[in-house]
Amino acid sequence: MIHLNGQYMPIAEAKISPLDRGFLFGDGAYELIPVYSRRPFRLDEHLNRLEHTLEGIRLTNPLSREAWHEVVRRLVAGNEGQDQSIYIQVTRGADVKRDHPFPKGVPPTVFAMSSPLVTVVPELLKSGVACVSSADNRWLRCNLKTVSLLANVLLRQEAVDAGCAETILFRDGFLTEGAASNIFMVKDRLLLAPPKGHLMLPGITYDVVLELAQKHGLAHEVRDILEAEVRDADEIWMTSSTKEVLPVTVLDGLPVGAGKPGPVATAMYGWYQEFKHTVMRGA
Numbered sequence: 001m002i003h004l005n006g007q008y009m010p011i012a013e014a015k016i017s018p019l020d021r022g023f024l025f026g027d028g029a030y031e032l033i034p035v036y037s038r039r040p041f042r043l044d045e046h047l048n049r050l051e052h053t054l055e056g057i058r059l060t061n062p063l064s065r066e067a068w069h070e071v072v073r074r075l076v077a078g079n080e081g082q083d084q085s086i087y088i089q090v091t092r093g094a095d096v097k098r099d100h101p102f103p104k105g106v107p108p109t110v111f112a113m114s115s116p117l118v119t120v121v122p123e124l125l126k127s128g129v130a131c132v133s134s135a136d137n138r139w140l141r142c143n144l145k146t147v148s149l150l151a152n153v154l155l156r157q158e159a160v161d162a163g164c165a166e167t168i169l170f171r172d173g174f175l176t177e178g179a180a181s182n183i184f185m186v187k188d189r190l191l192l193a194p195p196k197g198h199l200m201l202p203g204i205t206y207d208v209v210l211e212l213a214q215k216h217g218l219a220h221e222v223r224d225i226l227e228a229e230v231r232d233a234d235e236i237w238m239t240s241s242t243k244e245v246l247p248v249t250v251l252d253g254l255p256v257g258a259g260k261p262g263p264v265a266t267a268m269y270g271w272y273q274e275f276k277h278t279v280m281r282g283a
């Protein structure tokens with residue numbers, strides 16, 4: 001069962017106009033919210049980020065906070081599985097013609113669906129994953145979670161073509177993020193994260209990781225990180241709502257640190273799982 005413009009229906013019955021601006025221009029915003037034990041993880045933080053993206057693209061949020069909660073609640077209840085992934089998307093709607101400027105009096109399209117939550121398999125957590133790197137050639141508003149994802153898609157495919165899990169991006173000699181994840185590194189037990197700004201998406205998982213570092217007394221710094229520092233890191237991790245905290249053990253064919261998941265990654269993974277469980281128990 002999916003949600004489309006206030007209606008709930010099987011996905012096979014959902015119809016969207018080919019003039020929808022999401023289809024024609026990638027003109028819209030999205031969020032992906034993990035659900036554990038039927039409880040959405042950090043729902044209000046995801047809805048805050050959606051609000052921020054909508055403001056950034058000058059699209060009025062079509063639903064109140066309560067209405068979004070209700071959409072998510074009904075989708076979680078109406079779909080199978082304790083763990084789900086809720087995808088929500090708002091586009092600038094369908095006009096009667098294709099024209100770049102904002103249409104007048106056209107309602108936004110609101111779409112939301114639930115999919116099974118696909119998490120990382122234990123073998124990958126043990127081995128870590130291999131990544132490639134590439135120049136970050138995206139636009140300068142990477143803090144907005146828009147559905148215009150062609151640059152991310154092409155960058156992510158570079159990893160897939162090389163048999164790797166993710167593409168780590170550098171802009172002007174500095175680390176930004178992954179094609180669909182945030183990137184952290186560790187050197188001499190110090191956790192480093194690039195600062196939020198217009199060059200990366202402010203990840204919900206990124207925030208959780210920094211909160212957990214604070215809570216558990218792990219030394220950490222948020223600052224610009226040189227590409228050379230990443231290549232000399234003891235540990236690299238990628239984080240996202242679906243990857244959680246996943247060690248990167250090979251970068252561009254070379255081992256990262258000892259070439260296996262490091263102690264800081266292992267500690268953070270444990271803290272993250274523990275934190276998830278408190279949320280799942282409703283604490």
Ligand code: PDD
Nearest residue numbers: 179180181182201203204205206240241
């Ligand atoms: N992507 N950076 C980019 C470019 C992303 O696409 C994502 C997540 C993240 C991590 O954000 P979060 O921790 O809030 O999931 C960082 C989602 C999962 C996606 O596009 O499917």
